[in-house]
Amino acid sequence: MDRDFVWGVATSAYQVEGAAAEGGRAPSIWDTFCRKPGAVFNGENGDTACDHYHRYREDIRLMSELGVGCYRFSISWPRIFPEKGRYNPEGMQFYKNVIAELKKYNMTAAVTLYHWDIPQWAEDLGGWENRESVSWFTEFAEKCFENLDGDVSLWITHNEPWCASFLSYHIGEHAPGKRGLEPALRAAHHILLSHGSAVRAYRAMHGSHKIGITLNLSPVYAETDGFADQLARKEKDGYQNRWFLEPLFCETYPADMAALFAARCGTRFDFIQPGDFACIAEPIDFLGLNFYSRCYVNYDPSDELLAGNPVSRMKKTRMDWDVCPETMEDLVREIRGYTALPIYITENGSAWDDKVENGRVHDPERVDYLRRHLEEIETLNRKGLGIRGYFCWSFMDNFEWAHGYSKRFGIVYVDYADQRRIPKDSFYAYRDCIKSFRGEKAAARLTGE
Ligand code: IFM
Secondary structure, three states: OOOOOEEEEEOOHHHHOOOOOOOOOOOEHHHHHHOOOOOOHHHOOOOOOOOHHHHHHHHHHHHHHHOOOEEEEEOOHHHHOOEOOEOOHHHHHHHHHHHHHHHHOOOEEEEEEEOOOOEHHHHHOOHHHOOOHHHHHHHHHHHHHHHHHHHEEEEEEEEOHHHHHHHHHHOOOOOOOOOOHHHHHHHHHHHHHHHHHHHHHHHHOOOOOEEEEEEEOOOEEEOOOOHHHHHHHHHHHHHHHHHHHHHHHHOOOOHHHHHHHHHHHOOOOOOOOOOHHHHHOOOOOEEEEEOOOOEEEEEOOOOOOOEEOOOOOOOEOOOOOEOOHHHHHHHHHHHHOOOOOOEEEEEOOOOEOOOOEOOEOOOHHHHHHHHHHHHHHHHHHHOOOOEEEEEEEOOEOOOOHHHOOOOEOOOEEEEOOOOEEEEOHHHHHHHHHHHHHHOOOOHHHHHOO
């Protein structure tokens, strides 16, 4: 990794901040969703989460001990616009404070504008299914640019639009919990359009840093080479990856998927207007990639998208995701078919059953996962694949959406009873990796040899 490689950690507003009713914040769709019986594990919510809103100073000090140069966090939209058209400066002040604290330690900020917490007032007006969401989001983005651009090195318009659309409107596992293909396609389109619109607004304001978008992409593998399994592979790739890569980089949606979606839900794509694709494909400065695992499929005619889930024999994290760093190369090569832009790994990490023992948390599986992914990135960069930074997900354990607090992704353990932070072994392993890379020592250090 070269000297400019960005080392970071990531969190998101609803997952860590808490202070749900402070600083003039209004509810988001997640506050509502968490109250829906059965929607979230144990009926948990982000009211308090990691109390980062009050403890950000302590958290940033710990980040500085870790040695990262950049903190990726997201801005809670309902803190900034608690009502339609009403700006709340008190909400913005929190993020100014976070950035000022980072500066004390010579750290920079990577800011995500949308990490899934659209205000409830917007949802009441149709949320992402309403085309007006594009102008609501752009107004929010402009306020953030105006107030924070001086100190933000990377702007990420959206985090994982696949989750914000298909997982939330088609599969229904995330807020607002709808279950229809047509609403998901509509939401995905408006989210992408709002991305392009925010990028245009940033350029119009002569923003002085970099702006991009983060996708959660996975390389897709089929159980066999047979025709049917390969068809399922193509569909899954279209659903998960191409539906976002093609509009962003080719100004269109993939024709095979459009035909499949139209056959499945009868959509007429009437939410697409002239000029939309040019806006979505507005040039950006980088692509954020959240990489966790692969998709593994076989042909299942009973599935709406023809893709079933065969049993994979790979080691799995507590999310049941295959641990497969070696598959990153296939994914990055697929991305390189679309764009030569710099790539930042804006999230990568794993959930395990962590326990505190004598004041320490030993998490060898997370250490192994982290080292193997960093090694893989080093290999990809030696092959010239252009990865410019790595943000570990997550800095600390937090509210894992529909799983509540039952899944721990942090390299810092959070004791939710008293909000104590305990750096896990993986925290020290990551710190040593950063030191070792910064010192340009042999990559062998990564493998612990
Ligand atoms: O916790 C999430 C994060 O909010 C988005 N990317 C995946 C993480 C782990 O599931």
